[in-house]
Amino acid sequence: MRPLSIAGLAALALLFALPYWIIPLIADAGFWQHVFVTIFVYAAMATAWNIVGGFAGQLSLGHTIFYGIGAYAAVLLNQHFGIIPWFGMLAGAAVSAAAGVLVSWPCLRLRGPFYTLSTIAFLEVVRLLAIHFKDFTGGSAGIPVPMFATTATGMEQRIGWAWMLFRERENTVLIAFGLLVLCIAVATLIRRSRFGYALLAVREREDAAEAVGVNTTRVKLAAVAVSAALTSLVGSFHGIYLNFIEPETMFSLATAIQLAMFALIGGLGTVAGPVAGTLLVVPIAEAARGWLGATANGLHGLVYGLVLVGIVLTMPQGIVGALKPRFALWAGPAHRPPPAAPARDEARARPPIGEPILEARNLTRRFGGLVATNDVSLTLREGEVLGIIGPNGAGKTTLFNLLSGFLPPNEGSVRVRDASGQWVTPDAPHGFADAGVGRTFQIVQPFAGLSVRENIMLGAFHHARSRAEAEAEAERVAALCGLGHLLDLEARSLTVGGAKRLEVARALAMRPRILLLDEVMAGLNPSDVALAVELVRTIRDSGVSIIAIEHVMAAIMAISDRIVVINSGRMIAEGSPEAIAKDRTVIEAYLGEEYVAASA
Amino acid sequence: MEVLPQLIVNGLLLGGAFALISIGLTLVFGIVRVVNFAHGELFMAGLFGAWLLSSKVGLTPYLAAVPLVVILFAAGAAMQRFIIQPLMDADPHIQIFATVGVGTALINLALILFGADIRTSELPWAREPVRFAGLSVARGFLVAFAVSMVATAALVLFLKRTHLGRAIRAVAQNRNAAPLMGIDVPRIYIITFGIGSACVGLAAAVLSPLFPAFPTVGTYFALTAFVIVVLGGMGSLEGAVAGALIIGLVDSLAGYYVAPDLKEVVYFLIFLLILVLKPAGLFGVRGSE
C-alpha cells in the first residue's frame, strides 16, 4: 500500500475516533457529535458529487434532488407503510439513480454553464412539485419523522437501530461515518478503475475520449447514477437524523451549491479533496459563528462564498490538488521506473497488402456555403499505407473527421471491416473505435491534466480489463514511441514533438487495425521526422493499415504505398508516390499555375 | 371584468419587468462568454440599495436609479476586473464557481446586514391601479415596462451606432480579430460587465416599489432571467425582450389556469425543453451573439 493511502486511512480513523471516543471524555459530546455528523454527511455527499462534478467534469448544482429523494423515500415509506428506513434508503437510492439518468440523459450533451443551469432548473421543478403535492409530501409545512405509530397491537415505538432513530448520538456518528466511508470507498474504486479513467477522459477532452473508444454518454450517465444513489443514501439518513423534512431544506439550491463548493475547495477530481474541503470550511464557518455569536446570521455563508472566491483565484486545483505534488515528493516515487525499451524485432517481414478494410463512397460535407469535402471516394487495403496530401485548407482534416465518425457526411458513406470480417458503418466516433479505427488529431488533443502514462492508458483501456494491464501496455507503447522517459510528466507540458508522439501512442495503445494519422510530423525537426517515419513503418509491419495526412513531403513519399491528393475538397489525383511527384495538377495546386508555367 | 385580457396585460407587464434584468444577463454572456450566477444577487443588492436610499436618504425610488446605475456599473466592472478577468482562460467550471461564490457571499452579507426581513421601498403611487378598457394595472408596472423598453432600445442603439458599441459586438463575434482592429478586449469585457450590472441597477430602482427586498430575492429573479435568456437565445438582446414577454405571459396564464404554485414549474419545463431541443434559443442563431 502506498504511504499516501496509509496516511489517508489514519486520518479517517482519527476523524472517527474524535467524536466517538475522544471528545466525549473532555467536552459536551452532544454538540460536538452533531457537528461531526454534519461534517460526515456533507463530506460524504461532496464525495458523491465529486464523481460527477470532479471525475466526469459535469458541474451539477442540483444534486440535492437526490438528497431530497432519499430523505422523502425513507420518511414517507416509514410514515405511510411502516417500512423501516434501511429499506426506504435502498428504495430512495434506486429512485434517485433512475431519476438521475432520466434527468441527465437529455442534458448531458449541453456543455458548461448550460448543463449547470439545467440541473438547477430540475432542482427547482422537483422542489416546487414537492410543495405542490402536499397530500403526498406534506407540502411546504413539512413532515416530522414518526417516533410512534398506531398499529393493530397499539402504539409502537419506532426508535432504535431498525428505525435509525436514537436517543444516543454515538450511533448516528457511527452511521454517518459508515456512509462517509462507503462514499470514499466507491470514489476510490472508481478513480482507480477503467471506468474512472474513462470519466477523466470525458472531463479532459470529450472528442479525444470518443476517439479512444469511450462511449461518453454512457459513462456520464453511469457516473450520475452512482453519484445520485450515494447522495440519496446519505439523504435518507440525514432526513431521519433531522427528525423533520420539508422541501425548502431538502431540495435546497444553497445546499447543492455547498456540496460543489466543498469539493472544489478541497480539489475537484481527487478522492481526498471533497473530505478535505468539508473539513476545512465547515469548522471555519462554525468557529466564525461561535466567535461572533448567533446574531451574525449568514456569517457561515459569507465565509463559504469568500473562501470559494479566494480558492478559485489562488489555487483553482483546490487544497489537495495544490498540496499533492509536495506530499508525493515526501511519500517517494509512486511508480516503478519504466522498463527499458524493448528490442525491436528487425526480422519481421512486412505483411502483404490484402483486401479492402475501409471504404468511403462519394463523401460530401458542407459547412454553410463551403463544400469542405466534395464527392470523395477512397479505399484502404489491409496492410497498406495511404497518404493524403493537399495544400492548406484543402479539406483533409474534414475528410478524416468523416472517416472516423466525428462528422456525419451530408452525402455518401463510410464502412469499415471489423475484426470479425463484417462490414459495419458505426454512427459515433466510439463506434469507429470499436470497429478498430484509431486516430490522432492534427491539433493535438492530449488529456492535458493527466500524465503521459494515464493518457496512453486511456488508449489501452480500449482492450485492457485491468489497470495493471493498461499500465503495462502504456509503458510498452511509450517506449516504442520514444516517450518512455516522460511517463510521469503532465501531458500539457510536452513539447510539440512530444505531444505529437503522445497522439500516436494513445491511438496505438488501442491496438487499432486501422490508424488515421493527421499530420503527426508537422513541426518536427528533421531527425524527429526520421524517427517518426521509422515508427510508422514499424506500426505498418505489425499489421496495421494506415491513412496518413502529411505536409512533410519527403516523409509522405517515403511511407506511402499510394497517395491521394485533395484540393478545394476534391480528389484531384491518386497514384504511386513517384507518379504524384511528377503530376502537373499537383504541383499547380501547391505552387500556383504561374510557377508551373514559368518552370516549364 | 374579462379574465383573459387582464391576464395577458398582467403577463406582458410582468415580462417587461423581467426584460431589463434579462438583458443585462444576456449581454454579459454574449460578450464576455461568462454566465454570471451572481446576476440575481446584484439585483438583490440593487433592491436593498433602493430601499436604503428611499428610507434613509429620502430619495424617491425612481430617482435612486441614478446612483444605483452608477454603483452597479462600478460593482460589475470591478467584478470583471478582479475576479473574472484573471479566470478568463481557466476552465468554465472555475468561472461558474467564482460567480457562484460572489453570489453566495452577497446573499449572506445581506443576511448579516439586513436580516431575513422583507424591506419595501415605500411609494404608494406605484401600487395604485390605472383603469382603462375594463382592465386594471398598477402604475408601477407601467413605469417598469416603459423604462425597460426604452432602456433596451437605447442599449440596442448604443451597440449598433457607436464606435464603442460596435467594438463590443466585434469582440462577441470574433474575439481573435478584435485586437487586430486596435480594440482593447479586456477593457471591453470590463465595460460590458459594468453595463450588464447597471441594467439590474436600473431594474432594481424601477421595481423596488413593487417587489420587496430580502436576501434571497435574487435567486428567483435570476432563475427567471436564465429561463428568459435561454429561451430568447443566449446573447441576443431582442431575444431577451421577447423571451421576457413570453415568460411573463406564461407566468400569468399558468398561474391562473394551472395552479399559482406551479407556474414556475411550467416555465422551467419550457426552459428544459428549449435547452434540449433548441439550445440556441427561439430567436438566436447559433454563434450569432
Place this chain on the structure above:
Amino acid sequence: MSLLRLENVSAGYGAVEVLSDVTIDVAPGEVVTIVGANGAGKTTILRTIAGLVRPRSGRKLIDGRDVSALKPPAIVDLGITLVPEGRQLFPFMSVRENLMLGAYKPAARAAIPERMEEVLALFPRVRERLDQYAGSLSGGEQQMVAIARGMMANPRLLMFDEPSLGLAPMIVKQVFEIVDRVVAAGTTVLIVEQNIYHTLSIATRGYVLENGRIVMQDTGPALLRDPHVRRAYLGV
C-alpha cells in the same frame, strides 16, 4: 531606418519555442515576404509583430523604438495592421461595419467616410456588398473585405497572412490582383503566402524560414530561382 525590425527574437507558446533568433527588417516602401514550410513559424512571426505573441528574448523595434512589450491595440496605433489567416471577419455585421471597425483606432475615426471612399475605389466588388452580412459573402469576397478592412486604418505596414488560403484557384488570382493594387498604392507590405511564385515575383526581399530560423534572405526573384527554396517550401 527600418520601419520594423525584429532583432534576435525568440518566441513560442507554452513550453514550445517556435521562433529562434529571428532577425527581420522591413524598410518603408518594401514588399517583404517570408517563405517556409508549414509549421516553420511564419504565422508566429506575424503574430509576434502584431503583439499577439510576446518575444521571449530579442527586441521588436518600430521606427527604432523598442515596442516588445506593447499589446496589439498599441501596435495598431503605431500603424501596423495584420490581415489574419482565414479572414477573421465579424460575420454578423455588415461589410460596412467591418470596414468601420478597421478604422477603430481613435486617430482614424474622424476620417472614416473619406478613407472608406479611397479603399472602396480599390475594391469595387466590396462596394456592392456594403450592406450584407460579412458572413454571407463568398470566400474570395470575404478575403477582399478582410484586406479592405486592414487598409481602413491607413497603415504604414500591412501584413498578410496566407491571403489565398482555402480559396479556389480562380479566386486566388483575384486576391493577388488586390495585393498588387495595395502594393501599387505605396503601402509597405509584409506577406506570408503558401503560393510562393506570385509573392516572390513581386517581393523586393524575401526570407526563408526553416524550423523557426531564418536560413536565407535575398531579393524575391533571386529566391525564386533558388532550388533550396522549393525544398524548404515543399519539403521535397
